[in-house]
Amino acid sequence: MANPVDSARASIRPLFRAPEPETLAPLVAAAQLQAEERQGVIHQARGLLGELRAAQTDGWVNQFLQEYRLGTEEGTALLSLAEAFLRVPDADTADLLIADKLGDANWRSHKGQSASLLVNSATWGLVLGKAMVGDESRGVLRKLVSRAGEPFVRQAVGAAMRLMGQVFVMGRTIDEAIKRMDASENKGFTASFDMLGEAARTRADAERYFEAYQGAIAAVGANPARGHSVSVKLSALHPRYETAKAATCVPELSAMLVDLARQAASLNVQLTVDAEEAARLEMSLDIIEAAARDPRLNGWDGLGMAVQAYSKRARPVLAWADALGSDTGRIMQVRLVKGAYWDSEIKWAQERGLSDYPLFTRKPSTDVSYLACAKDMLRAAHIRPAFATHNA
Secondary structure, three states: OOOHHHHHHHHHHHHOOOOHHHHHHHHHHHHOOOHHHHHHHHHHHHHHHHHHHHHOOOOHHHHHHHHOOOOOHHHHHHHHHHHHHOOOOOHHHHHHHHHHHHOOOOHHHHOOOOOOHHHHHHHHHHHHHHHHHOOOOOOHHHHHOOOOHHHHHHHHHHHHHHHHHHHHOOOOOHHHHHHHHOOHHHOOOOOEEEOOOOOOOOHHHHHHHHHHHHHHHHHHHOOHHHOOEEEEOHHHOOOOOOHHHHHHHHHHHHHHHHHHHHHHHHOOOEEEEOOOOHHHHHHHHHHHHHHHOOHHHOOOOOEEEEEEOOEOOHHHHHHHHHHHHHHHOOOEEEEEEOOOOHHHHHHHHHHOOOOOOOEOOOHHHHHHHHHHHHHHHHHOOOEEEEEOOOOO
16 A cells, blocks of 8 residues: 555646646635635634724834735835845945835825824825935936935935834844844734745855754744744755755755754754745655654654645645654644745746646635645644735
C-alpha cells in the first residue's frame, strides 16, 4: 500500500499547469455552504465588520485611511508610497518616488472632507506637495520653494509614512516590533514576525539572513508565553534557490531549516516556512519534510508552512501537509493566504509561452479555492489552521 505522504505528493504534480475550468469545478463543489452554515457566517461577519467600522474613528491614522480608501486613486497612491518609501536608499530616488505617487492624483477633491482637523491638514500638505514636485508647477510657489521644497516634502512625507507604516508593519527591527507588540493596546494578540529581506544574491547575503533569523528566534523565544512566531523565507537563505540547482540547494536549505527549527523548538517558538514562486513549491515541500522527519524534532508541533490559495495545487498541498503530520506524529501549523506573486507568475508564463498558468487567473476563482481550502483545513486531523491574506 502506498504511503499517504507519497500519494498526496503525487497528486500535486498534475495540477501544476492544469486547465483552469477543470481545476475549478471540484473547488466550487467543495466551497459550497449549507444554509445554516451561511447564516452563521453572515452573523459573525457582521459582528466583525461592526467592530472594524467602530475602530475607524480611533486615531488620526485610521481616520486618514478612511478618507483615502484603497478603492480611490489617491488611496492606492498613498498605500504604494507607504509600502516603498521607507526602503528607498537615497534622497534622489525618494524625490522621484514622491513625484511619481503624488503627481497624478486629485488631492484637492479631499479638501475639508474629513471630520478630523489633522486629516484635513494632511490633505493640504498633499496638495502643497503636488504643487512642489508636480510637472505642472512653474509659478511663484515653485520659485519660492525651489531651494528647500523637495527636501522639505521628502522629510514631511518620511514622517507621515513612518506613522502610516505602523498600521501595516510592526517595526523596522525585531526588537522594535516586539516592543510594539508588548504595548497595552496589543495585549492578547500574537504576531508572526516576517523578516522583510529580499532573496539572497550571494553567500554573504544568505549567511547574514540566516544570522538574522537566529536572532529573531532568540528574541521571540525570550518570552515564549506570548505565543509569537517567526516566518522564514527560504530564498533569503540560499543565493541559488532554483530548480536547476535543486540537487545542491535542497540539501543545503534542509540543513539550515533543521538548524533553525531545532533552535525554535528549544525556545518553544513556532517557525513557519513562507510560500514563494510556483516553481519552488516542490523544492520547499522537500525541505519542509526533511525538517518534519528530523529525529530531534519529534513531538514538536511548532513547524509550519504557508499555502497559497491562488495556486491550482493548494488543496493537494494541504492533503500532503495533513498526511505528513500524521506520518511524523505532529500537528502541522498551516497558514492559508491568497498569494503574493500573481502578476509575476502571469508574466513569467506568458514570456515563456507556456501552455497554462500555475495559478488562477481570476480573483473569484482564488476566492473559491480559499474557501474550499479553509474547509479542508478545518476538517484535517493534523493541521492547526491560520488564515491570512495579501489583499488589503
